[in-house]
Amino acid sequence: MPHGQPLAWPLLAALGSGLMAGVFFAFSAMVMKALARLPPAEGIRAMQSINVVALTPAFMTVFFGTAVVSVVAAVFALRAWEAPSARYVLLGSVLYVFGVVVVTAAFNVPRNSALAAVDPAHVDAAAQWTRYVSGWTAWNHVRMVAALGALVSFLFGLRV
Structure with missing residues (x-):
């Protein structure tokens, strides 16, 4: 743990x-597969x-709150760079902020916005749905791996 870094920041980020x-993981392993089996x-x-339902205060608090906590933990890690755990905490922060938040904003949200405009009864809806499921799920895998990597990095930072 970097000297002077309160334990709470990397613990909350983890x-x-x-x-x-x-x-x-739930979306990649089950939800998207189940939705893809339905008629388009x-x-x-x-x-x-x-x-629409995902935009709840609880979800948004965890999603963006973890980003804020990660940035605070990164600041403490940079201030105590000589500590062995600082690199793990910084890596966890980078993985979460870029691998989760930036990927979501750049790849998943635009797909969600485009899907919101799709009329399910339109003749092109099935093709749009097929593209949506494959692209959205691929980027969701990236977010899952990044969040897992962040978790592991923060845990190493707490342990060192």
């Missing part, structure tokens, strides 16, 4: 990263609903 990794119009409607 917990948030783990929670988000679990959410992303039903899958589209279900995902459109999920995308």
Whole structure:
């Protein structure tokens, strides 16, 4: 643990990263596969609903709160760079902020916005749904791996 770094910052960042990794894992391992098995119009409607419901205060607090906590932990790590754990804490912060938040904003949210505009009854809806599922899920895998990497990095930072 970097000298002067309160234990709470990397611990909270680890917990948030783990929670988000679990959410992303559930989507990659089950939710998207289940939605893809539905008729396209039903899958589209279900995902459109999920995308609206996901914007809850609880989810957004964990998602963005973990980013804020990660940045604070990174600042403490940079201030105590000579400590062996500082590199792990900084790596966890970078993985979460860039691998989760930036990837979400750059790749998943635009796909969600595009899907929101899709009329499930339109003739092109099935093709759009197929592209959405494959692209969204691929970037979700990236977020899952980044969140898991952040979790592991923060845990190493806590242990060293």
